[in-house]
Amino acid sequence: MASDFGLPANEHPETGFGVAAGPTLAEVGEGETLKRIFPRLPHADAELLGPGDDSAVVAAPDGRFVVTTDLMVHGPDFRSAWSSAHDLGVKAAMTNLADVAAMGARPTALVVALAAPLDTPVDVLLGIADGLRDGCALAAPGCGVVGGDLSASPALMIAVTAFGDLEGRAPVTRSGARPSDQLAVAGDLGRAGAGLWLLFRDGVASDGAGGERVPDAGRAAAVRDAHPELVAAQLAPVVPIALGVPAAVGGATAMLDVSDGLVLDARRLAVASGCSVQLDPAAIELEARALRELDPVVGDRAASFVLAGGEDHALLAAFPPGPLPEGFRRLGTVLDRSPASDVLVGDTPYAELGGWDPYDGWNGAAG
């Protein structure tokens, strides 16, 4: 089965987290493992009935709730040679919180379904719980875990479902942008993509057998030491979740989080809204320069990372003309639908798709 994902035989994907090997799930058992996990999970202010019953009960003060779910699977979505267990918890929280924030909602609660091989050290699960806690504390204080499920599986996977409160406002969808709106972003652009590029370039070692390059924990640690911001942006991103509500209050007409790259997600917003989007070359160059100044290793690739690098989960929004809410930077303009292209950079149609499709497969050695 592993070969479907190009997982090399010399990587033990279940226990490669670089934690001290300790008692495993099989040794500790489900009940005791849950007992150790629960006290580490963050409490949700909106929790009316917490874990331990058939279901939890969560407050939804305005009579509605926002819900999103996102699944991370070892192999296609993360590598244990690169990510710590804590990284995984942070990223699993953050990607879901970003989807809630992108509706203009305040995140209230998470439920977490986790499946792991029986030989996974319990410490890996505790590390994930700590990451969920720290991710919530950093980006969405008051949001916590109200329930979950734990199961056995051949590969580690985490399915997080996140909830949010619209506080009486209409949800900000992808489809409300109008010509003459400004396109703006809050959060990083290009860092996570540059981090992934570095990990693929320098965080791999030659497999003795076939000579194929495979993820290597030691080399990845060296990459992280040399390029901490870029690697952290990829493995444990921190997104300005708290800017989702001010964006909605500030009149955002459309919003989504940049999970698959600026151009691809700008195109989604444009298509859903029946418009086109014109990115301002000067604004893109400013973003690229900031990325180069953060870490010169990106060099000439900076603009490509800004335009096509995925997984930053920045909030991309359209606003009517006028001052932008604090934390948002102007990137361009919404235009009438152009037959030439959904996305233009200046006057040039941007043809490359960019972005990340899990069904495009996975090549552990590809750069």
Add this chain to the structure above:
Amino acid sequence: MASDFGLPANEHPETGFGVAAGPTLAEVGEGETLKRIFPRLPHADAELLGPGDDSAVVAAPDGRFVVTTDLMVHGPDFRSAWSSAHDLGVKAAMTNLADVAAMGARPTALVVALAAPLDTPVDVLLGIADGLRDGCALAAPGCGVVGGDLSASPALMIAVTAFGDLEGRAPVTRSGARPSDQLAVAGDLGRAGAGLWLLFRDGVASDGAGGERVPDAGRAAAVRDAHPELVAAQLAPVVPIALGVPAAVGGATAMLDVSDGLVLDARRLAVASGCSVQLDPAAIELEARALRELDPVVGDRAASFVLAGGEDHALLAAFPPGPLPEGFRRLGTVLDRSPASDVLVGDTPYAELGGWDPYDGWNGAAG
């Protein structure tokens, strides 16, 4: 990795559903697969904003929502040699709907995160979608799927998160039972356990290599033809979800769904409520007789299946003295906490634990 679960080499767990091999996920791609799945999914009456944006929005009229999540993984939780894709969809829906109903809530919506190997035929995913639709239609009309996520993984897995509406009532927890309450059940007892016993006994074939007995699709089909009710109860249970609300309205003091066996779940209710539970031997014998009359194959094992067979997801509840809500059958009485045992059958403490722990491992040949 497969060996962790005793998955034999001659079973191809990803494509063993007995469906006509068709185009795979890798061939069809994520976007097109989602396009084919969405029209088959059931619509939720409570949906305010459906799939296609960063999050969905669901109505929660009384300012709260009930939420539960449950994960099914190929190997520990189901076998593709035994379950059809449609079975999986029905069971994934039903187990979660039962957790909502057990709070006394009306199920409103589901979100579904699904991961599958890239060589899975798209028809398997469509079959799962049809099962989710039929499960909702059968047991919780008006409940539907409002969002989801699709990912690649080495083993097929489905994480369903389900929501419910308490309609202004307090949730019915496990902890409210009081001495002199009646213990009662709605739904089947023992059928699913008997079905699993039959599948392990007759739905396996000898593996040519080691002589180990492994799940076999042809033999399982023969078992299903000979014992349709028992096998269907295991693979695609139908639970009286609609009785959860009348139980709450009718004064249930505690409720949970019987997922791990009557005795084990009665013990949970007893411990949470600080009581003991006395099962009435005559009531248990009535249940056993009904099971024997349904299918004589269970023979002398009938009472054991009734007491310790899991996965029926019947609703087990405590009610004050008086008439029971329609559809509930009296099984026993709630007592003051007894030092002898949390669960007694007549005057005999019931010592065997029974039930199902995913971390007890998995032995494909064990009966």
